Amino acid sequence: MAYNVLIVDDSPAMRSFVRRVLELSGIPVGQFLEAGDGQQALEVLHKQWVDVVLTDLNMPTMDGEQFVRHMEADESLRSIPVLVVSTDRTDQRVQQMLTLGAKGYVTKPFLPETLREELERALGDAHAGH
Amino acid sequence: MSAVVVGVADCRISADPESVLITYALGSCIAVLIHDPVSNVGGLLHFMLPESAIDREKAKQNPYMFADTGIPLLFRSAYREGADKRRLMVYAVGGAQVMDPANVFNIGKRNHLAMRKILWKAGLLVHGEEVGGTASRTVRLEVAGGRVLLRGAGEDERELPVSLHPRIGV
Amino acid sequence: MPVTEMEQVLSDAAAEVLETMFFTSLAEEGEPVPPITGPLVCPNLSFRGPCSGRLGLRIPLETGRQIAANFLGLEGSEVTQSQLQDVLCELSNMICGSVLSRLESGSIFELLHPEIGPGETAGSPAVSRTLALEDGVLEVWFQWEAAP
DSSP states (O other): OOOEEEEEEOHHHHHHHHHHHHHHTOEEEEEEEEESSSSHHHHTTTTOOOOOEEESSSOSSHHHHHHHHHHOOTTTTTTTTEEEEEEEEOOHHEEEEEEEEHHHHESOOOOOOHHHHHHHHHHHHHHHHO | OEEEEETTEEEEEOOTTTEEEEEEOOOOOOOEEEEETTTTTTEHHHEEEGGGGOHHHHHHHHHGEEEEEEEHHHHHHHHTTTGGGGOOOEEEEOOOOOOTOOOOOOHHHHHHHHHHHHHHHOOOOEEEEEEEESSEEEEETTTOOOOOOEETTTTTEEEOOOOOOOOOOO | OOHHHHHHHHHHHHHHHHHSSSSSOOOOOTOOOOOOOOSEEEEEEESSSSOEEEEEEEEOOOOOOOOHHHHTTTGGGGHHHHHHHHHHHEEEEEEHHHHHHHHHHHOOOOOOEEEEOOOSSOOSEEEEEEEEEEEEEEEEEEEEEEOO
């Protein structure tokens, strides 16, 4: 069993960091997929099997909120767990994204171990959904 | 069970299931404890300071005094005894904010940060830690089974909770 | 907010971000702050929300290289120019987020994509703080613009 993970963030550095956390955490990753904004992410999701999505919120072209709304509105994507990873730590935003369907929310800056734990929880949901 | 005492600026590795590695009086110092649950190899490093650049001579005499020279040695010694990096559980205890003889505050915090930087660069995540605060701590690692038990001054001994589990062979 | 309080916000926000994800510690309090000299890397970004403004960093190249190496888990010599700029842009992004959450904890802001600038801000910055790091130095500056 290996997981396909999609990371959506306009910062290549951030995508590298997340990739490294995944590699160090022992979570078996099949494919590590990347997208720079919500629009690109939807294109990836319509072409590839993805088990979990990590997404930033502040991104050009299509931001994270719009992206998650699109995922929830699409029957083929709705069941894929989404973890938000963002600098925005307001209660209002966290609640909004969880209500929209995100399975977890990690605020930047974060410890690698924290991201690992949240991913494990989200992947637990991935197991349940399939 | 036989206790193997690890002193300040010291490091011990053991593959003996009867052994318990133990270190005392962790103030601003940090104990890095590692354990391979398959080969049952355990190690404990007790380091005092973050960077060896401040005293290269001392680091040559005793690399275990510093995080940047001690931590790599801890791991390499464990690999020689049969530990596998991919299986290693890694723990950290200590780094309290205490007045030390040189009167340098925040050494505990800087030790912790130095350790995190070195582990990240080496490709390792921490599976459990108790750092900071103001209390001095004692910690021990049971080589058979890998349990980590710690105690703050005046407290009962308790087990360190493990927050991450390595996913071996999934 | 008085200038010194604002400077403390910049300092606390930068410390939080640098220590958590960039494995970089600040120098001890009371240690002399080195001057910002030499070739610099200057990431900056705008934010919009109940108020708008800009935040930026001025970082000597060597300090920036070390910070990028720490973040990526590499040696300084292995960091490419592109990685350097991208990591420092992300640093400015996170510091901005942390500053705004300390100033306006209930408000949602949009942080625009950071970019590398020439190092001079348009007009003088409202507040800046130079921070001595264990190995280097950097400056954080912050500027409110008019409310929308």
